[in-house]
Amino acid sequence: MAIETYQNLVIGSGEAGKLIAWNLAKKGQKTAVVERSLIGGSCPNIACLPSKNVIYSAKAVSLVHPTSGLGVVTGSVRVDMAGVAKRKREMVAGLIDLHLGYFKSSGAELIMGNARFTEPKTVEVALNAGGTRVLRGDRVFLNVGSRATIPDVPGLAAAGPMTHVEALDLERLPEHLVILGGGYVGLEFAQAMRRFGSRVTVVQRGRQLLEREDPDFAEAVLGMMKDEGIEVLLQAEVLSVAGKSGTSVKLQVRVGATEKTLEASDILVAAGRTPNTDRLDLDKAGVELDSRGYIRVNEKLQTSAADVWATGDGAGSPQFTHVGFDDFRVVMDNLNGGNRTTRGRLIPYCLFTDPELAHVGLNETEAKAKGVSYRVARLPMSFVLRTRTLSQTRGFARALIGDDDRILGFTAFGAEASEMLAAVQTAMVGGMPYTALRDTIFTHPTAAEGLISLFSSPLSKPKA
Incomplete structure (x- = not known):
């Protein structure tokens, strides 16, 4: 099969990947971007923006609450989950159109398919539409992201739990949602789904919610969750799961020294992330991974392979879109003769509960x-x-x-x-x-x- 050669080959169209591609293509450089499924990456499709869209719908419910609302008198309030999902999908569709416009105007070629390395700086792409292409880049930029981790708990994977991806597309209201994980994703969904009307239980392995935060802030967030009627189990370990999420499930949970059974309708897993580096055959590219499976990079985001850079979640950068944007700036500044690094970055973050x-x-x-x-x-x-x-x-x-x-x-x-x-x-x-x-x-x-x-x-x- 003939090899197609590009000056720049970008794997993944997330925040840093798409910006690198658009900027290099605008310079007249022949540039291709291989994207497996989400045009523009996870943020506009299934993560940051869609989740905040749904959270805002949940806030609307709280604003007309008969006792804690703003004194607005209404009739009976009903949550239309199909309407919530429709509003989110319309926003995502608009963002995808925006991205497609940027690809067209920049001149960067968007190729939808799965890429695997066959040798340094060369990938074989199984096209989503069928067939294959072999692409080689003078320079390669890896922006492959991460996915929700499904913990190794007996029966959990077989139960078909939701991740944030499926939760954002719900057109029904779970009767009782059990959320595994008391971090940012878990807590944002916990509050939103509770406000929509679900019974919600959060199962957290650690001694506190938000394990990176000072204990008094974690305690304050815990108080808010409890005040909204959310059950929170700390120092809790799921031992086994039976049943099917979306229908009926039973979770055997150890809380401290006590075991209990949780009966629920749905499970949402929000227990960390796994880098998407296991899908690329990176060893054939000469790109080294660290012990956790993230791409090993230096402070300029260069990998162990010459003329190959890695950005975003897959490179072990803090998992925020705004960090992905700065990764883009680090790479582009250095390509333009600068000396920018990731050293000493001041990185903010927010939990978008209410x-x-x-x-x-x-x-x-x-x-x-x-x-x-x-x-x-x-x-x-x-x-x-x-x-x-x-x-x-x-x-x-x-x-x-x-x-x-x-x-x-x-x-x-x-x-x-x-x-x-x-x-x-x-x-x-x-x-x-x-x-x-x-x-x-x-x-x-x-x-x-x-x-x-x-x-x-x-x-x-x-x-x-």
């Missing part, structure tokens, strides 16, 4: 483990007047201040916490002292205005 949890930099647990000297600024979110206009005063914010008055880290759990986060991160990037935010004139009444109160509060030394 209210939100937003974080950037060090938290107290990390600072203590690293022996970093810091002082603490803390503020109840009820002191942020914006939260009172929204009738959402739950939560608190905390900032860690270094000896030189620079901000080391920030975490907030509360309404519009992500908006506060952006202002703090900007100050951190600029190396500004906390007093710059304290003395800024912010618009009233915004969430960012609460930073004045936060950084005007007395700074305290951390508790032992």
Whole structure:
């Protein structure tokens, strides 16, 4: 079979992959992108944007709640899950059309199929439409992403559990949804499905939800979940599963020293990610993997093979679309003669429950483990007047201040916490002292205005 040669061969059309392809193609370089199924990657199709779309539908339900809503009098409220799914699908369809337009205008060729390496910088593509093509790139960029991990629990895989992919397409309301995992995906779905009307149980192996967060923030999120009627089992291990998700399932669970049986209609697995590197025959390309199956890269995202780069989840980058975008910038800057690296990146993230949890930099647990000297600024979110206009005063914010008055880290759990986060991160990037935010004139009444109160509060030394 004849080999087709390109200057740039991109495997995967996720955030970094598509941007690399579009930018190089616009320079007049012959560029091909091989995509297995999701045009534009997971974010616009099955992850970030679709999940926030569904979460917003769930928020609409909460806003007309007869006791905790906003005083809006309605008739009986009914959730139309088919309508929720339709709204999500319409958004995704629009985003796919947008991506196809970018591929066309850039000149990058989009090839739908599964790629496997046959030798360095050469792949055989089993086309989705049938047939095969063999492609070789002078330069190769791997952007293969990850997928939901199905834990090795007897009976779980056979039960056909949902992942976030199937959950976002539900046109029915699960009677009782058991969610395996108390991380970001699990908690966002837990709250949304509970607000739609499902009974929800979260099974978390660890001692707390959100294992990376400081215990008091994890405890605050746990309180919110319980207040919304969500059952949370901590230090819980699923021993076995019987039945079929979507119909009827039984989960044998050990909680501490006690075993119990959970009877439910559906299971959603949100227990981590597996890199999609096992589908590529990367050994034939000379591309090394680490012990967890992620592509081994240096700080410039170069792999062990010459002229081959890897970006995004598959390269072990933090699993956020905004990190994928920065991976693109690292690669492109260096291709253009720069010297950009992934070293020392300040990466923010948000849990988009209602209210939100937003974080950037060090938290107290990390600072203590690293022996970093810091002082603490803390503020109840009820002191942020914006939260009172929204009738959402739950939560608190905390900032860690270094000896030189620079901000080391920030975490907030509360309404519009992500908006506060952006202002703090900007100050951190600029190396500004906390007093710059304290003395800024912010618009009233915004969430960012609460930073004045936060950084005007007395700074305290951390508790032992």
